[in-house]
Amino acid sequence: MDINLIIKVSGVGILVAVVYQILSKSGRDEQAMLVSLTGIIIVMLMIVNQFSSLLSTVRSIFGL
Numbered sequence: 001m002d003i004n005l006i007i008k009v010s011g012v013g014i015l016v017a018v019v020y021q022i023l024s025k026s027g028r029d030e031q032a033m034l035v036s037l038t039g040i041i042i043v044m045l046m047i048v049n050q051f052s053s054l055l056s057t058v059r060s061i062f063g064l
Contacts, residue, residue, distance in 0.1 A: 005050065009043050
């Protein structure tokens with residue numbers, strides 16, 4: 001696993017948390033929920049590539 005991926009996921013998490021708190025405190029709960037959902041989707045898209053690499057490695061090890 002690459003350390004850059006961990007740093008990127010952490011950065012997205014921190015950014016989403018800050019924006020969520022700002023929107024939540026200003027009474028815009030719907031937008032805050034959309035920001036958190038968008039953050040989850042972005043992180044999932046970043047992890048999909050690593051997950052597919054893991055699955056291909058497992059397939060090559062077990063010969064499937």
